[in-house]
Amino acid sequence: MASVTISDIFDTKCDIERVDLRKAAAKRAQRGFKNPEEQAISICEYHDDLQSITGRRPTFSLLISTWESSKNPFFREACAYLPMQEELYLTSNLLQPSNSGQSPIILISKVQLSRNDAGDIQAVEWQKLRPPPNMPMPSSGTEFKDGILFCSQGGPAPGTGGLYYMPWNKPPRPVVTNFAGWDFNSVHDVAQARDGSLWFTDPCHGFDKDFRPQPLLPCQVYRYVPDTGDLRAMADGFGRPHGITFNPDESIIYITDTDAFRGGTEHEPTRAATIYAFDVIKRSGSPFLANKRVFAFAMSRIPMGIVCDDAGNVYAGCAGGVEIWNAGGSILGVIEVPGGAASLSFGRDGELFVCSEQRLWRVKLAGRQASPIL
Structure with missing residues (x-):
């Protein structure tokens, strides 16, 4: 497909509003989520520690918009x-x-950056780009070797x-495509650990959206070792496990559960919109996940993509934008994005890319980096 060049991209200062967390609910009810028609990102600060992340003068730029x-x-997704x-x-x-007469599709976008x-x-x-026939309905992905690992x-x-x-x-090639001969449900997000193992989530989003058959496996989290072929189910008990990331020293893994959202406009508020920590x-020389606990329940619901920075702070794309917590699970603030945020990733020094369905944003923060194992 033909490429499109967007030039004259410029940075704009983010407005920062300090909000007392005890009054945040009333404030949000009064203001509501950012209108998707708006063209600006702002920041809602709940805690002084957010300033170590944003710096004194955070900026944003709109890279592409449809x-x-x-x-x-x-x-x-992906990002x-x-x-x-x-x-x-x-x-x-x-x-x-x-x-x-044709079925819905998912396309890949390649964005070349000029600085x-x-x-x-x-x-x-x-x-x-149209995904290759052997890699239908791609979702998330991550840098891997000299290319990308796609789900x-x-x-x-x-x-x-x-x-x-x-x-x-180069064309994609399969890494792992089934569990003991059983098809995965809808592999969605992946994170690579320092030992080279690949940890990934497998919800049933494809069945929810009518492009995958009836699930044959629980909605689980898996670990795969490419060098040996060892594939293990690591955690279950989720509604719809979605995003996955490690903390900086790889002692904790964070997994988002989007069970409250089943696709389309269906939303079940009593179901999980939760980030779990393990x-x-x-044990016996092998990794296991233990001590499952609620790390955070997203304020604006539906935490999807998730990343961790080098200080252990956790960022998740949610309906109101990018919600940010410290390692203790306390909310520090929200990067409020028009239309919400789906996925995100770190770029260069202090740079955060944010996917928001019809828009791709860049937010320049104070120098935080991705967790070093990502």
């Missing part, structure tokens, strides 16, 4: 940054085809879905 034209949700190539890879939400001498992004080249949710046919490695400028422990 809000004013097609409103197609091209910027939802995988390749620093050597200065490329960002993203996946769309379900896109309805122009021909009513000035100060390191700020001044232009991007955006190209939409493929799979299609209607059996034997589809799993983890796929796509070397830079301790990563060793």
Whole structure:
């Protein structure tokens, strides 16, 4: 597909509002979520410690937007940054085809970043790509070796879905596509540990959205070791496990559960919209997940993509934007994004990329980096 170049990208200072957390509910009810038609990101500060993350002068820039034209949700998942190539890879939400006889599809976006001498992004080249036939319905992804590791949710046919490695400028190849011969449900997000193992979530989003068959496995979290082929189920008991990330020393893993959202407009407020934390422990020389606990219940519900910075702070894309907690689970503040946030990733020094369905944003913070094992 043809590429589009967007130039004259500029940074704008974020407005910061200090809000007493005890009055936050009334304040939010009065203000509501940021209107999707707005063109600005702002920050709601609940705790003084947020300043160590935002700095004194955080800025934002709008890299790409389809809000004013097609409103197609091209910027939802993956948000995988390749620093050597200065490329960002993203996946769309379900896109309805122009021909009513065709099934919905998910496209991949490749965004080439052009920076000035100060390191700020001044232009991007955006190209939409159809996923290869052997990697249907891609969702999240992460930098891996010299390319990207994509999660493929799979299609209607059996034997589809799993983890796929796509070397830079080369076709993807399967890494793991089933559990003991049973098809995964809808592999959604993946994180790589320092030992090379791949930890990934497997909700049943594809079945919820009618492009995957009846699930054959529980909604679980798995660990796969590419060098040995060892594949283990590590945790169950989720409604819809979604995002996954480690803390900096790899002693804790965070997993989001989006069970309150089943696709479309269906929302069940009594179900989980929760971030769970597990301790990563060793038993008989192997890692296990122990001490499952509620780390946070998202204030604006539906925590999806999740990342951890080098200080142990946790960031999640939610309906109101990017909610930020310290390692103790206390909410520090919210980067309020028009239309909410789905996924996010760190770029260069203090840079956060945020996917918001019809928009791709860059937020410049005070220098926080991704957790070093990501």
